Amino acid sequence: MDSDQELERSDGDASDKASETSCSVFYDEKTTEQRSGPEISSSPPDGGIQAWLQVLSGFLLYFNSWGLVTAFGVFQIFYKSTFIPSSSNSAISWIGTMQGFLLALGSVFAGCVLDRGHPRRLIICGGFFVIFGLMMISLCRTYWQLMLAQGLCIGLGAGQLFIVAVAVLPGWFAKRRAIATGLAATGSSLGGVVYPIIFHKLEPRIGFAWTLRVIGFVALATCLISLTCSRQRTLPPPRPKLVDFTGFREPLFALFAAVSFVGALSLYVPFFYIVEFAKHKGGVNDALAFYMLPILSAGSILGRTLPALAADRFGCLRVLTFTTAASAILAFCWAAVYGEAATIIWSVLYGAFSGAFVSLQTPTVAAVTPDMRFVGGRMGMNNFCFALGILVGNPIAGAIGGAFEHWLGVQVFCGVSLVVSTVLLAVTWFVKEGAGTKK
Template sequence: GPEETPTDTDSPGEVEFKEGGYGWVVVASVLLVNAHTWGLNSSYAVFLAYYLRSGTIIGSSPLSFAFVGGLSISIAMLVSPAVTWCVGRFGTAFTLRVGAVFEAASFIGASFSTHIWHLLLSQGVCFGLGLGFCFTATIGVVPQWFTKRRSFANSVATSGSGFGGLIYSLGTNAMISNIGLAWALRILAIIAFVVIGSASLVVRDRNKAVGAVHVAFHKDLFKQGNFLLFVGWGFFAIFGYVIVVFSITDYALQMGFSADQGSIAAAMFNLSQGIGRPLIGLASDRVGRINVAALSTLIAGLTAYFIWIFAGTHFAGLIVYALFGMFAGCIWPCVAPVGAEVVGLQLLPSALSLYWLVLVLPSTFAEVIGLSLRTSGVNGYLNVQIFTATMFIVGFVFLWILRSRTLQQWELLG
């Protein structure tokens, strides 16, 4: 209803908008939402490694578990046009509450799962709906509250998913071994519901003040070459990201490390996301958003080629690779600021809506491709590692072309 989008933000007295202030409250609430959506999602690496080895789910194969993880991300992106419409119609807070309900339902459903199709529906589709409603509703909110520090504020908010992933990778592993799989899932359901519900009470958007355009399908954007390059970057970078985030625990176990070491590797990867995203954001505001995104994607590819392949066979080497994790996930702190450079702030919600729609394909099949490239033995992950690294490098090439085109356009404008 109307009470959910406070109108005080566009009263005449606030024409001179000062950044910060309540904006930091919004950053904190979006950080918490990210911790309990993307953060919980990256703890699926621990569930995946458990499912692959426990044999408790009837009718399952390694690929079907990979598909559950892929679905959870791709369904989130698939519903983004619907969520974009929902935000425009009912406001951000209401949309968040819908997400909280889906997410709690998914974990409770998963806790009773015995067959693989139960998991596909609960931890796959239903979690994806929750993730989509929460994430699409909040991703455009933080940039509205900031101008000079936009990338920094945005990346502090997205760092929540890193810290959430850190806590929940370790926590999930501990809960599964102490109280069993079912109760681990139920406790996650309760926590997610409470935290996201609370965040929905304090988050506020400035959609009216900014004049945000919430069009679900803005087809004309595909006629812009720069937008296509922007989408191309995401298309390939997400392949690499999804494979790394879901495979790292299983990779550790395949190398002969313990389950605890596997969850520590996943936790370090997430810690790097948490600490690294604000750093990437700070750099973006100083050095240029497209420059930093391109460089980060390149580093993600090079570290996969050189550190993961050559040093990953030792636990210390794997930890070093995991600590470069912030570059693998650079798409998250960079996507909104780079998108704003490409299409402008007003069209950003519509541009992101299309962007996520295109990313449905790679995020559904990334981990399926990853696990199908996996063979047995110590070098079993070599094909996966090469594929991952190559995806990042291709993504980098798209951004580099975008960068040179943008520079040319600026020169033409003088």
């Protein structure tokens, strides 16, 4: 069925309506049929059972996309100490980096599929790749096998899940958009808590292979719930482009895309290396050092909800500028952290402030997008810039640290990157205020 022709139909065309129903297994044509054209184009409901079910769906999709990326720190330390000890930290970090890069890059093309009206197709396809990748990791024995299964396969699948999580919500929320997105984004924080603990507790008991299979079954169950709940409210544009670069002609979007790139250079460096730091530099015993990653992820739950509440009142760019500046200060303070108490406090604070950089991306892109029918493509292009930052940043940090005898260089790199991102955010904020756009 030609989705473009279908969505250009008149509301009263019975033959097109019958054709539309034949594809209802893949996306929510049934909901579209129940709504007239004017109702779909009206203001988002900002509440109701269906709207909050989209938040639940987004939460679980974040759990299985960025949640797996933020959990990579536990794999980093396991691969280096046990699984592939001959590989350098920088080389191992490329696995997690590729996973995050392809997650964000894949959302560029997945966003255009979403703009054509197929969120459920993306959940089915993305969920398959994520679960298949987890099962294949359980069979891996070499570095390149891990790169293919964890870096390539999971990365591509997670990108398809992620774009549905972020791009469906703006059609359901306007005034509460930031808090709705923030609540959904806490799924990645919970994934960063749950998946490392599952791995840490089960791997010594049932082995590496079966631990990954258990994680795969958890991902399967949560993806099925998302598939059941997901509904797209806004009609797609008449002929969405496969890749839409037109947003870069607009100063606001172009500036914010630059913010995403520069911030992503260092945002996830602590998530990749906090366990290594705690064990070898932070003065934390081995048993507690592992839990620094779940603590860091738990802190980001606060960072994805409280700033979102503030953003609905004060504006996304104002709040994001403040939280990114705080993250930059904390990155420089990382150099002075030593001892268990200090490492725990720093992890909670960095997780809290850096979490806003992720949760406020979606409402900010939506705020600078004039037509919500194109928001999937715009978010995809912004994620592409974010992906480039991830691709470059983590390996640079690994190369600077070497065998992690030079932590100061890694910490300064994080701080400088976040300072530049803060400056660009301030410029974006002033440009938006000057243009007279709200929040």
